[in-house]
């Protein structure tokens with residue numbers, strides 16, 4: 001292979017290909033090898049071989065699918081869950097990778113994620129599950145996951161994408177947030193027009209770009225807010241508040257929190273003190289009916 005002068009990208013793709021654990025990874029890295037294979041006379045044969053291998057792999061994959069084995073992963077819903085939906089190449093996998101700890105393969109050509117990839121976004125101790133789904137118009141797009149998700153992140157690159165994606169989302173029940181990705185590619189005028197049209201829709205949207213992480217914190221915040229949950233910290237007398245919050249529904253009262261912590265033993269509570277948004281002053285004493293607010297810190301004293 002040395003005689004064909006393949007570059008370092010090719011070498012990297014080749015070693016990943018050889019180490020690939022499953023057929024999807026193999027196909028992905030083989031595509032990368034083809035992409036970086038030198039295009040000249042002496043490498044023609046090598047390129048042809050790679051392409052044949054790719055066709056064979058794709059055939060194999062098709063066969064395993066038609067035997068009836070479902071490739072869909074079973075995804076357990078653990079707490080708040082959002083899905084990324086959109087077309088191929090819109091940047092879904094890239095968004096998952098910037099929002100979460102996941103490593104979803106990113107590619108700038110034909111490669112589609114054909115299995116859902118799951119990541120976890122940590123928002124001040126709240127774990128939000130985010131799922132990168134195959135493109136909406138791909139045969140492996142799993143409607144059932146999208147339909148049951150709490151939040152649909154609709155990834156668009158242009159205003160027109162929106163109406164093309166909506167038909168695939170008819171039976172979803174989750175709230176929606178339009179993520180206008182690749183906004184860095186639009187010139188000032190086009191971006192201004194897109195923004196104006198999105199505003200007219202009166203649907204929640206955010207201008208975004210994975211390239212310069214434009215609005216990354218804003219996106220995380222919007223995602224969190226869509227779930228309508230409150231983070232309540234607890235503390236013991238004379239100590240710092242807890243590291244991770246307890247997740248509560250909006251409009252929960254002190255008694256709901258007490259129930260969550262003491263499971264029927266909340267009658268032992270003698271005193272409750274509050275710091276934070278729902279308190280009039282730090283350490284305010286309150287009753288069991290007191291309504292909590294997001295980011296409150298609550299201290300119970302039992303007898």
Ligand SMILES: Nc1nc2c(ncn2[C@@H]2O[C@H](COP(=O)(O)OP(=O)(O)O)[C@@H](O)[C@H]2O)c(=O)[nH]1
Pocket residue numbers: 086087088089090091092093094095105106107108109111112113181182183184185208209210211
């Ligand atoms: N300029 C620009 N490119 C992006 C952005 N987000 C993703 N890309 C590129 O677009 C291509 C497709 O991204 P990918 O995440 O694989 O899209 P997916 O098919 O929707 O999962 C890759 O080459 C990415 O590097 C962005 O905000 N701006």
Ligand SMILES: [Mg+2]
Pocket residue numbers: 089092093094104105106112113
């Ligand atoms: Mg993808």
